[in-house]
Amino acid sequence: MLTLTSAAQVTAVSKEARRAGQRIGFVPTMGALHAGHLSLIKTARAQSDVVIASVFVNPKQFGPNEDFTRYPRDPERDSAMLAAEKTDYFFLPSVEEMYPPGETTWVTVEGITDKLDGRSRPGHFRGVTTVVAKLFNIVQPDFAFFGQKDAAQVAIVNKMVRDLNFEVRIVVCPIVREPDGLAMSSRNAYLTPEQRKQATVLSRALMRVQSLVDRGEASSARLVVAGTQVMGEEAAVKLDYFEIVNRETLDPVSDVSRGALVAVAAYVGNTRLIDNIVVTGKGEAEGPR
Numbered sequence: 001m002l003t004l005t006s007a008a009q010v011t012a013v014s015k016e017a018r019r020a021g022q023r024i025g026f027v028p029t030m031g032a033l034h035a036g037h038l039s040l041i042k043t044a045r046a047q048s049d050v051v052i053a054s055v056f057v058n059p060k061q062f063g064p065n066e067d068f069t070r071y072p073r074d075p076e077r078d079s080a081m082l083a084a085e086k087t088d089y090f091f092l093p094s095v096e097e098m099y100p101p102g103e104t105t106w107v108t109v110e111g112i113t114d115k116l117d118g119r120s121r122p123g124h125f126r127g128v129t130t131v132v133a134k135l136f137n138i139v140q141p142d143f144a145f146f147g148q149k150d151a152a153q154v155a156i157v158n159k160m161v162r163d164l165n166f167e168v169r170i171v172v173c174p175i176v177r178e179p180d181g182l183a184m185s186s187r188n189a190y191l192t193p194e195q196r197k198q199a200t201v202l203s204r205a206l207m208r209v210q211s212l213v214d215r216g217e218a219s220s221a222r223l224v225v226a227g228t229q230v231m232g233e234e235a236a237v238k239l240d241y242f243e244i245v246n247r248e249t250l251d252p253v254s255d256v257s258r259g260a261l262v263a264v265a266a267y268v269g270n271t272r273l274i275d276n277i278v279v280t281g282k283g284e285a286e287g288p289r
Contacts, residue, residue, distance in 0.1 A: 027053040041085040132160070142168065243264075
């Protein structure tokens with residue numbers, strides 16, 4: 001695996017691969033890698049000839065009171081994990097490389113970015129779409145691999161790709177969970193042992209919704225009530241939202257008969273966690289079992 005730190009290096013590698021007729025798979029991350037990230041690398045390895053992974057903690061997607069300065073960073077560990085998965089190139093840019101002095105351009109996807117996490121974190125998705133657009137221009141991938149855990153991000157990136165005619169296919173990979181159901185996240189490292197136990201309430205609430213859907217319940221209102229009740233079982237966990245929406249537009253849906261995204265966000269201590277399941281509309285769901 002070769003580590004690259006400049007955008008020009010990455011673009012040159014990409015152009016050479018394209019000239020050779022190779023398909024490029026790209027996995028953008030913020031580092032602090034875990035098995036969820038590695039599942040994206042494995043899928044990219046299976047579907048691509050050349051795999052490029054990036055680690056960049058993007059300051060533009062953090063609010064003024066969020067955890068940018070303390071976000072976990074361990075590039076040496078990340079590098080070793082990527083190399084073990086036979087990643088071809090590791091892109092590790094500095095903030096100055098990604099945002100040169102004097103840059104003033106943003107990429108904004110209107111409307112959809114003020115829903116779910118965008119409502120709770122104003123400006124967050126403008127930072128996400130700006131950095132992802134830049135990375136797509138630098139890497140020029142055929143495929144880009146994202147995790148289903150960040151469902152709102154997936155919907156917004158997909159819309160950006162369509163709206164701006166990026167020649168990249170977005171591949172969404174399943175959530176990877178701990179044995180007790182907790183969705184893997186770099187932010188799980190912030191949790192104390194007691195908070196770690198409390199955090200499983202997110203997946204338990206989703207499991208409750210899933211069990212009701214499996215038994216034929218289709219009313220979003222009743223499903224939200226059921227999920228919210230489970231969330232209330234952990235008094236120390238502060239619910240941000242529990243919503244059922246269209247997985248592409250993130251608009252609320254009144255029933256799940258045609259499929260829907262069931263999404264939850266909550267604060268466990270000072271740590272904000274997210275999780276979701278995708279209900280297919282056939283009495284089935286993709287999520288924790």
